[in-house]
Amino acid sequence: MSETRQHNTDDYIRMYKQMVRIRAFEDNANRLYLSAKMPGLTHMYSGQEAVAVGICEALTIEDKITSTHRGHGHCVAKGANFREMFCELLGKEEGYCRGKGGSMHIADQSNGNLGANAIVGGSMGIATGSALTAKRLGNGQVTVCFFGDGATAQGLWYEVMNMAALWKLPVIYACENNGYSEYTKTDEIAAGSLVARAEAFGIEAFQVDGQDVLAVNNLAQQLAERCRNGEGPFFIELNTYRYHGHHVGDINRDYYRSKDEEAEWKKLRDPITNFGKWLEDQKILSADELVALNEEIAADAEAAVTYALSAKYPEAHEVNMHVYADNSA
Amino acid sequence: MTREITFSIAVNEAIAEEMRRDPTVVLLGEDVAEAGTPFKVLSGLVEEFGTDRVIDTPISEPGFMGIAVGAAMTGLRPIVDLMFGDFLYLVMDQLCNQAAKTHYMSGGKLTVPLVLRTNMGATRRSAAQHSQSLQALVAHIPGLKVAMPSSAYEAKGLMKTAIRDNNPVVIFEDKLMYNDKAEVPEEEFLIPFGEANIKRIGQDVTFVATSSMVQVAEEAAEKLSAEGISAEIVDPRTLVPLDEGTILESVRKTSRAIVIDEGHQSYGVTAELAARISEKAFYHLDAPVIRMGAMDVPVPFSPALEDLTVPTADGLVANARKICRGELVHAA
Ligand SMILES: Cc1ncc(C[n+]2csc(CCOP(=O)(O)OP(=O)(O)O)c2C)c(N)n1
Numbered sequence: 001m002s003e004t005r006q007h008n009t010d011d012y013i014r015m016y017k018q019m020v021r022i023r024a025f026e027d028n029a030n031r032l033y034l035s036a037k038m039p040g041l042t043h044m045y046s047g048q049e050a051v052a053v054g055i056c057e058a059l060t061i062e063d064k065i066t067s068t069h070r071g072h073g074h075c076v077a078k079g080a081n082f083r084e085m086f087c088e089l090l091g092k093e094e095g096y097c098r099g100k101g102g103s104m105h106i107a108d109q110s111n112g113n114l115g116a117n118a119i120v121g122g123s124m125g126i127a128t129g130s131a132l133t134a135k136r137l138g139n140g141q142v143t144v145c146f147f148g149d150g151a152t153a154q155g156l157w158y159e160v161m162n163m164a165a166l167w168k169l170p171v172i173y174a175c176e177n178n179g180y181s182e183y184t185k186t187d188e189i190a191a192g193s194l195v196a197r198a199e200a201f202g203i204e205a206f207q208v209d210g211q212d213v214l215a216v217n218n219l220a221q222q223l224a225e226r227c228r229n230g231e232g233p234f235f236i237e238l239n240t241y242r243y244h245g246h247h248v249g250d251i252n253r254d255y256y257r258s259k260d261e262e263a264e265w266k267k268l269r270d271p272i273t274n275f276g277k278w279l280e281d282q283k284i285l286s287a288d289e290l291v292a293l294n295e296e297i298a299a300d301a302e303a304a305v306t307y308a309l310s311a312k313y314p315e316a317h318e319v320n321m322h323v324y325a326d327n328s329a
Numbered sequence: 330m331t332r333e334i335t336f337s338i339a340v341n342e343a344i345a346e347e348m349r350r351d352p353t354v355v356l357l358g359e360d361v362a363e364a365g366t367p368f369k370v371l372s373g374l375v376e377e378f379g380t381d382r383v384i385d386t387p388i389s390e391p392g393f394m395g396i397a398v399g400a401a402m403t404g405l406r407p408i409v410d411l412m413f414g415d416f417l418y419l420v421m422d423q424l425c426n427q428a429a430k431t432h433y434m435s436g437g438k439l440t441v442p443l444v445l446r447t448n449m450g451a452t453r454r455s456a457a458q459h460s461q462s463l464q465a466l467v468a469h470i471p472g473l474k475v476a477m478p479s480s481a482y483e484a485k486g487l488m489k490t491a492i493r494d495n496n497p498v499v500i501f502e503d504k505l506m507y508n509d510k511a512e513v514p515e516e517e518f519l520i521p522f523g524e525a526n527i528k529r530i531g532q533d534v535t536f537v538a539t540s541s542m543v544q545v546a547e548e549a550a551e552k553l554s555a556e557g558i559s560a561e562i563v564d565p566r567t568l569v570p571l572d573e574g575t576i577l578e579s580v581r582k583t584s585r586a587i588v589i590d591e592g593h594q595s596y597g598v599t600a601e602l603a604a605r606i607s608e609k610a611f612y613h614l615d616a617p618v619i620r621m622g623a624m625d626v627p628v629p630f631s632p633a634l635e636d637l638t639v640p641t642a643d644g645l646v647a648n649a650r651k652i653c654r655g656e657l658v659h660a661a
């Protein structure tokens with residue numbers, strides 16, 4: 001097993017900042033929805049920040065990820081900017097996808113994000129194909145495929161795990177197990193263990209506390225390195241929790257999830273609060289510095305929202321642009 | 330220099346030439362390597378290009394289709410071999426929700442240059458799950474291109490263009506034509522998409538025919554010429570993009586049109602082509618546009634029944650005769 005890269009304080013601070021940025025992004029997105037300023041619905045990533053950040057901080061900008069309907073966290077963690085993200089959520093021309101994708105299809109190829117996906121499990125093939133490219137071109141890139149616990153019910157996953165294992169592809173399947181598939185406890189619809197499913201293909205599988213950014217990051221670093229050495233694929237199950245409803249409109253949800261359960265995760269297991277405390281304990285940042293960081297990020301997010309709200313919509317002539325790519329090959 | 334080669338060799342040559350030209354081209358599918366597919370179309374490729382580029386997959390159509398989409402988004406040009414067109418239903422999500430929409434949904438930032446080569450065509454006594462012609466299904470989806478080669482010449486030229494195209498392209502090969510020979514240049518050539526071929530020049534009626542139906546149209550045109558009816562045959566070669574101009578120009582000249590395609594007639598390719606002709610050349614028409622597609626039934630096994638389901642030259646002759654004489658094809 002390769003050695004874990006030593007962290008320096010900058011790495012820790014960046015991880016903290018990235019988690020706070022995701023939370024700030026989502027708080028604003030939720031407000032935009034509640035004040036009817038955002039078209040459509042969106043799925044909040046709040047609560048799961050340590051997963052996206054722990055993993056993406058172990059990747060290079062060239063490494064690829066595929067994301068999900070709950071994808072803002074992955075997008076921020078892989079390096080995206082607030083402005084282009086909010087513009088995309090609001091359907092504006094300056095959005096990452098010129099407003100044509102929206103929340104559920106946000107993609108940022110400049111940072112290696114191959115896109116969110118509105119089909120549950122829909123990107124499992126894409127991630128595996130991206131790893132096939134890396135292997136064929138020998139470019140050393142690693143691909144991480146993010147998906148939820150609900151997506152493990154899709155047959156596609158078993159098909160592509162089989163091929164990834166046969167062909168030793170540099171892909172990490174990262175299952176964010178937040179316990180729920182929409183409005184159903186995943187325990188009620190999933191037989192056996194997820195880890196055992198990956199292991200059945202001869203894939204080394206791990207479980208990690210998805211609320212602990214350092215634990216996630218350490219594991220992700222090791223696995224990314226091992227992927228680069230030709231030891232992939234891998235599977236990680238990250239136990240985590242989503243704070244909001246399935247989407248922003250899922251407000252009255254006692255029928256499938258208790259308020260006590262939600263309160264307990266938020267109180268005891270918040271990835272940002274806990275990592276903030278650790279940074280304080282380690283004397284990396286003071287309480288005041290933490291507050292200042294949070295305020296600075298909140299202000300950034302609000303400025304980006306203000307910008308996006310007044311940014312322009314795409315021109316009508318864009319509607320049939322980009323159906324087909326230009327030809328050059 | 331031209332020589333006669335089979336449809337199957339034409340496909341093989343096209344793929345081999347493009348794989349030599351571009352190291353990012355890879356082939357994926359069931360039994361594509363040593364077996365060279367059940368139809369032996371790809372024989373010899375693995376010997377030249379190795380198993381890194383000619384990749385035998387498990388029997389996981391959605392899986393390898395999805396892998397091809399991701400590979401295409403990140404720098405390869407995969408050719409996916411889907412053993413039977415009937416298996417398109419298994420890959421619909423990856424093809425229609427992912428491959429077809431990625432470029433658009435990303436605002437033009439991501440591209441998916443892949444080729445899905447598959448087949449079509451009944452009368453092979455293969456029954457309902459190995460005989461369908463499903464081109465309408467994919468031609469309906471914005472973001473996909475659809476090519477329908479009608480001879481070895483088109484098979485080669487269209488395949489080469491498809492591999493170089495930066496979009497997902499679905500190519501339907503008629504599995505009954507693999508051994509048919511045609512003249513194909515020895516020198517390199519490509520057939521641009523969206524350029525119909527006027528296969529035969531005529532004055533009285535236009536046959537717009539795709540793939541295998543071009544042969545049916547040719548046979549019918551021969552018979553009709555003996556009766557003094559001169560038929561023009563237009564082969565669109567690609568359904569998407571469609572060379573509407575050449576079709577409409579022909580119909581404006583002949584004033585009559587019969588559209589022939591082997592997919593089911595209802596809501597199909599013939600419906601679309603007939604509608605376009607009716608909308609855009611209506612005042613040039615001397616007769617209603619006639620559609621000839623496969624019967625709207627699952628393809629039956631029994632030869633006695635199967636042969637009834639596909640358009641035939643005799644059926645086409647009968648319809649052409651009627652509209653050229655001013656008789657009704659369908660009761661008024
Ligand atoms: C193929 C498909 N089926 C159903 C849905 C509707 N749907 C959207 S998200 C979701 C739940 C997914 O659960 P999970 O994978 O655990 O992700 P989470 O929402 O918990 O992040 C469902 C059923 C969908 N988008 N795609």
Ligand SMILES: [Mg+2]
Nearest residue numbers: 148149150180
């Ligand atoms: Mg879930």
